Ligand SMILES: Nc1nc2c(ncn2[C@@H]2O[C@H](COP(=O)(O)OP(=O)(O)O)[C@@H](O)[C@H]2O)c(=O)[nH]1
């Protein structure tokens with residue numbers, strides 16, 4: 001651990017918590033790159049989390065997520081709340097976020113120190129995009145941002161997992177794509193707390209809304225205290241329906257707190273993170289002991305069909321757990 005970097009980390013967190021946007025940005029990068037500066041303050045950062053309203057925004061590409069994010073930013077800003085947007089797009093490097101940044105700047109929030117936009121690039125993230133995004137949200141939460149919006153392209157399991165980091169998930173659909181219920185196709189129906197049919201200025205918006213509502217009514221296990229997943233119509237480009245969307249986000253966050261669901265989701269999320277990080281650490285800790293002549297012999301066995309890969313892997317693991325015991329195959333056998 002580099003002591004100079006650790007000191008820099010504490011200094012960065014100090015400045016970031018006082019609203020220095022450049023410091024916030026550098027702190028997120030420190031976490032992303034796994035630098036000592038990040039490691040030095042990780043405990044402080046996570047200890048300070050738990051205040052921000054974290055909102056996931058996902059849906060098919062082109063559905064208007066970035067435009068909606070910018071419009072939501074304006075809604076929360078009008079109430080005096082500070083808003084950070086984290087744009088996650090695994091397929092592009094940083095251009096997507098840059099475009100989002102431009103859009104938000106163009107929409108007259110230029111020079112507003114109450115708005116922060118950050119894109120997450122997969123090529124930078126050491127421990128994976130999901131971990132880097134969770135860290136970025138933690139940093140922003142710890143630094144006192146009132147609202148954190150996480151925009152992800154809803155086009156795969158990994159993206160769905162990232163959207164799930166947020167206790168309130170908005171799923172965006174658009175009318176007239178031929179397939180009225182895109183959310184089902186993308187596996188997003190289950191994770192939506194709020195459905196938005198954006199581009200409601202296009203034909204078919206009413207039909208898309210009705211079909212979504214019908215689908216939701218067929219969802220099993222909707223008891224009395226359950227959250228009645230609303231389907232809202234918006235036109236992100238002119239702000240129609242945005243005040244209602246903002247209010248619905250607030251309502252959902254209130255419902256989460258009132259019912260204890262927020263704590264339940266936090267617990268599920270913490271468990272998932274702990275499992276992922278532990279897996280990472282174990283792999284890193286044992287990588288050197290896994291690779292070696294014994295490993296190469298097992299590879300030979302698998303290639304020559306003497307062993308299936310599952311049995312070979314199980315052998316590696318039992319050797320790691322009880323290294324003093326020898327294994328059946330190979331020259332090291334002594335029993
Ligand atoms: N007509 C119309 N166009 C919209 C609406 N929302 C977004 N758009 C446009 O749809 C395109 C894609 O929007 P974008 O926010 O980049 O979508 P994303 O890929 O989901 O982030 C842009 O040209 C937007 O101006 C809307 O409500 N109505």
Ligand SMILES: [Mg+2]
Pocket residue numbers: 065066067096100151
């Ligand atoms: Mg976008």
